[in-house]
Amino acid sequence: METTWAEQLRTAGLRVTRPRLSVLGVLAEHPHVDAETIATAARTVHPSISPQAVYGVLKALVGSGLARRIEPAGGPALYELRVGDNHHHLVCRGCGLIADVDCVVGQAPCLAPSDAAGFAVDEAEVVFWGLCADCQVSRGTNGYGTSSAIEEGVSA
């Protein structure tokens, strides 16, 4: 896994830099994180990295297809390395936990609207809202969005 990040960057036409490797490392460990959490985590490996560098790196990664950006309503944007498989997300209303869900159909758009109203649809973005197992148990005790709660992703 670690053998290829540098190569992937180069293949994408990007230079291999410490900030980029740090961010990729964080993303590999934490499936769905926001920019600020990435910055904090990356700083354990590369203390001098600036928040703006993280934004820049993420933009470069998303732009070159190495990462994907998702923006759940009511929260900051999250980033993930899993790209190209058109998967969807489960979001917990209680704690903000995000889990991946495989798409039933493998290709985008995985769904077709009943009436496209003249649109040429290229992607169907699906977000399932609900409560994760933990929040179903401890209902009401959990605040929203302490980013530490978002760190663990449940792979579908």
Add this chain to the structure above:
Amino acid sequence: METTWAEQLRTAGLRVTRPRLSVLGVLAEHPHVDAETIATAARTVHPSISPQAVYGVLKALVGSGLARRIEPAGGPALYELRVGDNHHHLVCRGCGLIADVDCVVGQAPCLAPSDAAGFAVDEAEVVFWGLCADCQVSRGTNGYGTSSAIEEGVSA
């Protein structure tokens, strides 16, 4: 149509005020608008309305179920009066135009994830991304998100 807004507000336990009626009027004319556009449009009817009043009114309307808030990635939140039918949205990547799409299944959640990972899912939010008819023709000439382009909704 206009006969019932006051009643709907009262039924919801809200007082009937000029700002609220103005905002409802704007929402009835423009199916999917952001808060700022609502404020501007409402000002033609109620010139002294403040932006914060609009936020307050919208929050009250959403909280009482009279309006729905949608937050397409990369743009401000939009509001609509069509509630309770679990419909979805088509968003144009070119001009930001939004159109409603009826849900194939009438009830929420209209979709079930293939593997819910322990989540209790109560809603499936679907956003179809693509290009509207106009933007398919004039590709590349259109900027993104001049809010005047968002005013007209295409009912599915």
Add this chain to the structure above:
DNA sequence: CCCGCTTCCTTGACCAGGTCAAGAAAACAG
């Protein structure tokens, strides 16, 4: 191994969308 060009990171200003709090004004019950 070093040089130079290009890309990238750092620093800092700035912006949009939105929330919070205090006091004034308006709605409604009596």
Add this chain to the structure above:
DNA sequence: CTGTTTTCTTGACCTGGTCAAGGAAGCGGG
């Protein structure tokens, strides 16, 4: 009409994020 409660106005403030200028680092050629 009056009092109480809700709501609106005004203004400060916050988060998440972008933009721009200059210095530093990557990397290809010698």
